[in-house]
Amino acid sequence: MEFKLKPIGIVHSPFKNTEDIDSKKYADSGGFDSVQGELELFKEFEDGLKDIEGFSHLVVLFAFHKSEGPRLHTKPLLDETLRGVFSTRSPHRPNPIGMTVVKVIERKGTSLKVSGIDMIEGTPILDIKPYTSRDQKSSIKLGWLEPKMKKT
Amino acid sequence: MEFKLKPIGIVHSPFKNTEDIDSKKYADSGGFDSVQGELELFKEFEDGLKDIEGFSHLVVLFAFHKSEGPRLHTKPLLDETLRGVFSTRSPHRPNPIGMTVVKVIERKGTSLKVSGIDMIEGTPILDIKPYTSRDQKSSIKLGWLEPKMKKT
Numbered sequence: 162m163e164f165k166l167k168p169i170g171i172v173h174s175p176f177k178n179t180e181d182i183d184s185k186k187y188a189d190s191g192g193f194d195s196v197q198g199e200l201e202l203f204k205e206f207e208d209g210l211k212d213i214e215g216f217s218h219l220v221v222l223f224a225f226h227k228s229e230g231p232r233l234h235t236k237p238l239l240d241e242t243l244r245g246v247f248s249t250r251s252p253h254r255p256n257p258i259g260m261t262v263v264k265v266i267e268r269k270g271t272s273l274k275v276s277g278i279d280m281i282e283g284t285p286i287l288d289i290k291p292y293t294s295r296d297q298k299s300s301i302k303l304g305w306l307e308p309k310m311k312k313t
Numbered sequence: 314m315e316f317k318l319k320p321i322g323i324v325h326s327p328f329k330n331t332e333d334i335d336s337k338k339y340a341d342s343g344g345f346d347s348v349q350g351e352l353e354l355f356k357e358f359e360d361g362l363k364d365i366e367g368f369s370h371l372v373v374l375f376a377f378h379k380s381e382g383p384r385l386h387t388k389p390l391l392d393e394t395l396r397g398v399f400s401t402r403s404p405h406r407p408n409p410i411g412m413t414v415v416k417v418i419e420r421k422g423t424s425l426k427v428s429g430i431d432m433i434e435g436t437p438i439l440d441i442k443p444y445t446s447r448d449q450k451s452s453i454k455l456g457w458l459e460p461k462m463k464k465t
Contacts, residue, residue, distance in 0.1 A: 162437060164318045164376050166408045190446035206407060208385040211397030215456020219399075222374070222410055224316050233360040245363030247371075247441040255358060256318045256439045258374055260412065262448055285314060287408045289399040293455060294342035294464050296414055296448070303445060304367020312446050 168285035169209075170202035170271070172223060176281045179227060184238040186279070187250075189311045198278035200263070200286060202271040210289075214268050218292035219275070223259045224285040225252035239309050248304060259284075262292050320437035321361075322354035322423070324375060328433045331379060336390040338431070339402075341463045350430035352415070352438055354423040362441075366420050370444035371427070375411045376437040377404035391461050400456060411436075414444050 175196060176182050186192030200221065202210065213219070234243040235251045246254050263275040273289075303310055327348060328334050338344030352373065354362065365371070386395040387403045398406050415427040425441075455462055 162320055164409075164437075164439070166316045166318060166410070168314055169407050187447075190449065192447070206385065206399075209398040209407070210400070211386065211395075212400040212457050213397055215454065215459070216400060217452070217454035218450045220412055222408070222412065233358065234363065243363075245365055246361040247358075248362070248364040248368060248443050250442055250445075254440060255321050255361070256374070257316075258318070258410070258440055260372055260374065260442065262450055264450075285316075287316070288406060288410055290402055290412065291400050291456065291458065292450060292453060293402075293458060294453070294462055295339075295344070297342065297451075297453070298370045298414055298416075298444060298449065300369070301444060301446070301449070302367065302369035304443065305364050306443065306445060307367070310446055 166287050168287065169206045170200060170286040172280045172284040172286060173199040173201060174278050174280055174282045179281055182279065188239050188309050193277050193279045195276065196278045197274065197276045200273040200275055200289065204271060207271045210268065214265065216265060216291040218262055218264050220290040220292050221261050221263055221286060222288040223280055224287055225257035225259050226285055228252045228257035231255045240305060244305060258287065318439050320439065321358045322352060322438040324432045324436040324438060325351040325353060326430050326432055326434045331433055334431065340391050340461050345429050345431045347428065348430045349426065349428045352425040352427055352441065356423055359423045362420065368417060368443040370414055370416050372442040372444050373413050373415055373438060374440040375432055376439055377409035377411050378437055380404045380409035383407045392457060396457060410439065
């Protein structure tokens with residue numbers, strides 16, 4: 162079984178390359194809050210954006226297009242120990258899809274100005290979904306990340 | 314540009330078909346909290362599960378394998394009005410990928426017993442990620458869903 166996905170748009174980001182991202186930001190729950198960028202959808206998908214302005218936050222699914230292929234054990238940016246890839250947000254995963262929640266600032270036609278961008282310029286967007294109360298979880302435990310994560 | 318994805322496992326769910334799911338549950342932030350199921354990874358991906366027990370919640374990406382194809386305007390289960398597909402969680406989207414946050418109960422080898430299951434039996438799993446503080450958003454606005462959603 163195989164699923165074929167096509168980009169619906171691209172991310173515009175102040176980060177041109179992965180190396181431009183200060184990895185300490187990943188350890189801070191609000192680390193990317195001030196990073197603005199744009200989700201630019203291809204014209205053919207514009208109708209799908211109807212009603213989206215009412216939502217404050219969106220789930221963005223995107224392709225890790227610079228992924229170097231899966232590594233089942235991987236050393237996360239925030240750690241010195243090899244971890245199972247499914248307990249990390251590493252881009253080097255069996256299916257290289259990323260997920261980031263962004264905040265909507267403004268919509269203009271096919272373009273959504275957002276904050277919370279942690280992707281690099283040119284990242285292919287695969288899907289956009291509204292972030293709802295069902296995605297808000299409290300009393301969470303963070304495993305190996307617990308001592309490293311700064312909660313704001 | 315095209316991305317090819319392969320399942321890393323399958324979901325075991327008490328819901329055999331979409332019709333078995335009471336759609337009112339989607340309007341309740343804790344509606345699926347008591348629904349238990351299993352994420353069963355294929356043996357070849359077992360090493361990727363290292364360290365996952367420490368996380369209380371996981372982001373599961375999966376294929377909407379019963380999707381009837383994209384509809385840019387769609388009538389959500391919870392509404393009578395046509396909405397843009399990207400402001401809904403409809404399975405009938407350009408790239409039919411779903412995202413659900415589940416709670417970990419127990420891991421046994423390649424199997425994760427979880428609660429919060431809103432997928433049907435046999436759903437192909439594409440990715441599992443740890444849910445972190447960066448995914449927790451407060452003061453959210455829910456657009457057309459706002460008057461319909463019960464927050465618990």
